[in-house]
Amino acid sequence: MEVEGWENSSGGTSDLEVYAQDTNDEENYLTSGDIPKLQFRKNISRGSWDDEVGMTEVVKKKGGMWTTTGIVRGNKMYCSIEETLFLAERGELSVLDADGSSISLEDLYTKVAKATSGCCWESFEVYRHLRSLGYIVQRHGLPWTMKGTKNESASAVGIPQIKVITEQNCGGPCLINELLNNMRIEEVRPAFDVFLPNSKFRKSSPGNPSFVLCVTSGHPPSKSQIEDLERQCNGIPLKFGHVEHGRVSFFSFNKVELPVLP
Numbered sequence: 001m002e003v004e005g006w007e008n009s010s011g012g013t014s015d016l017e018v019y020a021q022d023t024n025d026e027e028n029y030l031t032s033g034d035i036p037k038l039q040f041r042k043n044i045s046r047g048s049w050d051d052e053v054g055m056t057e058v059v060k061k062k063g064g065m066w067t068t069t070g071i072v073r074g075n076k077m078y079c080s081i082e083e084t085l086f087l088a089e090r091g092e093l094s095v096l097d098a099d100g101s102s103i104s105l106e107d108l109y110t111k112v113a114k115a116t117s118g119c120c121w122e123s124f125e126v127y128r129h130l131r132s133l134g135y136i137v138q139r140h141g142l143p144w145t146m147k148g149t150k151n152e153s154a155s156a157v158g159i160p161q162i163k164v165i166t167e168q169n170c171g172g173p174c175l176i177n178e179l180l181n182n183m184r185i186e187e188v189r190p191a192f193d194v195f196l197p198n199s200k201f202r203k204s205s206p207g208n209p210s211f212v213l214c215v216t217s218g219h220p221p222s223k224s225q226i227e228d229l230e231r232q233c234n235g236i237p238l239k240f241g242h243v244e245h246g247r248v249s250f251f252s253f254n255k256v257e258l259p260v261l262p
Contacts, residue, residue: 045093047079049103054117056084056095063092068136068201072145080139081117082127084108089128123191123215126241129248130213136195140212144203188225190232191215191241211237217244226253 045063047056056079058070069087070077079087085108087093095103111117112124118139119127130137138144193209195201212233214221221229221240230238239252 044091045087046096047084047093048096049084053078055080065092067203071142072203080119081112082119082124085112085124086128086131122217122243125243125246125248126213126215127192130194134197136198136201138193140190140193144206147204188214188216188221188229190229208236211239213239213241215241215243217242
């Protein structure tokens, strides 16, 4: 099995040479004095963090990024923790808690580091890197919208063993909460569906992703794990994002048959 390095679209520079964040570990990043300051913009979106759901409910939308960010349930839009932090870092989203108080970037970093909302710190670093390059990135197995999935089984929309709640029931938060609670952060699993930049992208008909991305740290996945993950992807290319000391690298595997020597 051959490891194939993946080059990004920014001038052909290998992602193996790109640093997403120069930091030694999560704790050092969270306690350092280099935490980005909010970039104040004239018109920013506003959201309310829901601890029970583990997502941000968007209550005021500004800007065009919402065509490729957030999921729609009923008449509400929700942002995952990685989307919330990414937009907050860019100064495009102001997040409030249940009491109406502003949530700081430090508090959002802590939520990610605790990995209780379906995303760990390594996953966020990979997400931020891809979004900064212009890719459209969505949590794997979490449909953008429930339109077109009414009366379909959970497995048909990529959410095995979780009951799909239709928009008429307006059970979006319940579905999201069940999905997040069933995610096991520590295992190697598909983390994100990644789409190429597309100005005509529609959440109601996103099409197949360009590739499915798994996030790893520490030891690389075993051969059996890779084969199992490839089966889960149903023919969609599989790539891996590896994070070590804040450095984000991407790679994939190809099967290679060695010639028989005479």
